[in-house]
Amino acid sequence: xxxxxxxxxxxxxxxxxxxxxxxxxxxxxxxxxxxxxxxxxxxxxxxxxxxxxxxxxxxxxxxxxxxxxxxxxxxxxxxxxxxxxxxxxxxxxxxxxxxxxxxxxxxxxxxxxxxxxxxxxxxxxxxxxxxxxxxxxxxxxxxxxxxxxxxxxxxxxxxxxxxxxxxxxxxxxxxxxxxxxxxxxxxxxxxxxxxxxxxxxxxxxxxxxxxxxxxxxxxxxxxxxxxxxxxx
Numbered sequence: 001x002x003x004x005x006x007x008x009x010x011x012x013x014x015x016x017x018x019x020x021x022x023x024x025x026x027x028x029x030x031x032x033x034x035x036x037x038x039x040x041x042x043x044x045x046x047x048x049x050x051x052x053x054x055x056x057x058x059x060x061x062x063x064x065x066x067x068x069x070x071x072x073x074x075x076x077x078x079x080x081x082x083x084x085x086x087x088x089x090x091x092x093x094x095x096x097x098x099x100x101x102x103x104x105x106x107x108x109x110x111x112x113x114x115x116x117x118x119x120x121x122x123x124x125x126x127x128x129x130x131x132x133x134x135x136x137x138x139x140x141x142x143x144x145x146x147x148x149x150x151x152x153x154x155x156x157x158x159x160x161x162x163x164x165x166x167x168x169x170x171x172x173x174x175x176x177x178x179x180x181x182x183x184x185x186x187x188x189x190x191x192x193x194x195x196x197x198x199x200x201x202x203x204x205x206x207x208x209x210x211x212x213x214x215x216x217x218x219x220x221x222x223x224x225x226x227x228x229x230x231x232x
Contacts, residue, residue, distance in 0.1 A: 012040055013036075013037045013038075013040035013041045014037070014182060014183065014185070014186070016033050016036050016037040016040065017033065017034060017037035017101070017104075017186045018185065018186055018189060019033055020032070020033030020034045020037065021034075021186055021189050021190050021193055034097045034100070034101075035097075037100075038052055038097075038100055041104070045107065047107065047170075047171050048100060048103065048104070048107065050171070051099055051100060051103045051166075051169075051170065052096040052097070052099065052100050053096070054166060054169050055095050055096045055098075055099035055100070055166050056092050056093065056095050056096035058095070058162060058165055058166050058169075059091075059092060059094075059095025059096070059099075059162065059166075060084070060087055060092045060095070062158070062162045063087040063091060063092070063095075064085060064086065064087055066158070067086050067087065068086075070142075071158075072154070072157070072158035072161050072162065073152075073154060073155045073158035073159070074141060074142065074144060074152040074154040074155050074158070075141065075142035076139050076140060076141045076142065076155075077139060077140050078091070078138070078139045079137060079138060079139060079140070080133075080138040080139060088138075094129070098122060098125050098126075098129075099118075099122065099163075099166060101125075101186050101187055101190055102118055102121040102122055102125065102187060103118065103170070104183045104186060104187070105121070105183050105184045105186075105187045105217075105220055106118065106121075106220065107183070108180070108227075109223070109224075109227065110172070110227070111170055111171075111172045113223060113227075114167055114170045115164070115167045115168065115170070117216075117220065117223075118163055118164075118166070118167040118170070119159075119160045119161075119163035119164040119167060120160070120216065121163075121187065121216060122159055122160075122163035122166075123156050123159050123160050123163065124191065124209055124212045124213050124216060125190065125191070125209075125213075126155070126156060126159045127148070127156070127205065127208065127209035127212065128190070128191045128194045128195075128205075128206055128209040128210070128213075129194075130151050130155065131148075131149045131150070131151065131202055131205045131206070132194060132202060132206075134149075134150055134151060135199070135201065135202060141155070148205065149202075149204075149205045180224075181220075181221050181224055184217045184220050184221060184224075187213065187216075187217060187220075188213050188214055188217040190213070191206070191209050191210040191212075191213035191214075192210050192213070192214075194206050194209075194210070195207060195209075195210040
């Protein structure tokens, strides 16, 4: 059995992030606690804050392109103020925080693993988030011949592409820490929380998304054990 450690700052960050996810029904609380978690992690891991900032910038640019051209996500309109150049501030923050939650689970993987996993992890998060936000009328999509509960499949292809671009900016595994399975918890909990409190019309898409998040978490755990075994 391979042992893994977590320092006090990382543990505090993990607890705060989990608490933020549990309380994500209060959007401001989720964002506030997630940012505190990010700051704590960044005291030891500056790559975390870099990923957060790069993800917000790339996410904002992709959204700005999307609302004017329909590329890469499809045609949509926002109803979610306040905005920066037409893009909701919470959407920009969402790109950063969703990336942070996903990156946290794989931050000590070799870069090739990060590039392979990260885009898929982000798409799975959006499989949960987008149906909820569309149901709440925070944004609306133009009709499409191929949809996932009212959301065009092009949206998820766009998420994969943008997330892949973000992952290519990730640093190589420079900290020489062994991957820690505890950091997978926030990623899975994020989707599970939505499912547990899902409205009836959202149960099926959230069940699928949570199942995919659970399967991904298992694969990540197995990959971490394999990486850790090689590092002993």
